[in-house]
Amino acid sequence: APAENQGGASAAAFWSHKDYTLDDLRSAFDSLDRSIIYSLLSRSQLGMMPDNEKDSVRKASKILDPESKLPGHPLYVYQDLGKGDRWGDHDKLRFDQSLESYVFDQVVPSWTKARAGNGQEENTDGQGLVKPGIIENADDLGWLNSMLSIDILNTRIRLGRKTALIKFQQVVDGKGGDYSLDRVCGMIKSGDESGIRTFxxxxxxxxxxxQNARRMAFYWTMMVKPDASFDEQDRKKILEPSLAEIMYNGFVIPLTTDVEVRTLMGLKDKCN
Ligand SMILES: O=C(O)C(=O)C[C@]1(C(=O)O)C=C[C@@H](O)C=C1
Structure with missing residues (x-):
């Protein structure tokens, strides 16, 4: 067996598995981001359906944001999630220790809840987390899509953990540029979160x-051929790639970074 697999107390021995690189992770981020933008855009088109069909979409947006007056446009809805000064303090986002990630409370609707229009409690785990339900027919594609959007977003944000571990490994390998192991461990041990964030x-x-998010949003919205019945308002809703930027800047990247910071701050015992 390679020396690094023989165990040992040092950080180098512990972190020397190199199954993937930062570049590998970044291509994983890229493909998740493609799915995120695509699912949000296809979801947004539901907002352009005739009024009676918009009802289920309205319900979805109400769960995300009870104050929302907008007809089920997830990019707007996610934008609303960021109203607080700190993303993590928003009442719909909660850090889940066991997942090492933020989770969106009450945003994954179950089939039964959607169908019966029951109260929030019925299908929850008791802590406000709604369990994913089963999609039984095509009418529920809107719900399916919103579950997928949230799930892919969660997966993306959780990738922050692996990213942080690889960045720490680079430092252990002496490939951290300005960041030596002593320096990074110093920040971890002294609880210097903002230093670790900068790292x-x-x-x-x-x-x-x-830029990728913007481009994908632009590309896919161009593929949507607006129907004559879509009014000016509706056109604006789908043909606005800058919303993707707002979402990534204000919310997706900051939360991913938060997971990285929390992961790194938790590596105290890997420092001598
Ligand atoms: O690619 C990285 O290095 C990451 O940490 C991921 C990510 C992102 O969310 O995409 C987060 C923080 C960095 O500033 C850059 C990108």
């Missing part, structure tokens, strides 16, 4: 992620 962030990469 975890990569401004250039963030620009690439945001």
């Amino acid at each position: 975890a962030r990569d401004g250039e990469r963030e620009l690439v992620v945001i």
Whole structure:
């Protein structure tokens, strides 16, 4: 067996498994982001259905944001989620220790709840988390899509954990640039969260992620051929790629980074 698999107390021995690189993770981010933008856009088109069909979409947006007056446009809805000063303090977002990630409370509707229009409690786990339900027919594609959007978003944000572990590994390998193991461990041990956040962030990469989101939103909205019955308002709702940017800038990247920071701060015992 390779030396690094023989165990040992040092950080180097513990973190030397190299199944994937930061580049591998970034291509995983890229494909998740494609799915996220696509599912949000296809979801947004539901908002352009005739009024009677919009009802289920309205219900979905009400669960996300009870104050919302907008007809089920997830990009608007997610934008609303960011109204608080700190994303993590928003009452619909909660950090789940066991998942090492933020979860959206009460946003994954179950089939029964959607169908029966019952109160929020019925299908929850007792802590306000609605269990995913079973989609029984095509009428529920809207619900299915909103569950997928949330699920892919969660998966994306949780990837922050692996990303943080790889960044720590790079430091252990002496490939952390300005960041030595001593420096990073110093920040972890002294509880310097903002220092660790600066370490975890990569401004250039963030620009690439945001630009990709914009481009995908633009590309896919161009593929939507507006029907003569869509009014000006509706057109604006789908043909607005900057909403993707708002979402990634204000919410998706910050939450992913938060997961990275929390993961890194938890590596105290990997520091000597
Ligand atoms: O790619 C990284 O290095 C990440 O940490 C992921 C991510 C993102 O959410 O896409 C988060 C923070 C960084 O500033 C850049 C990008």
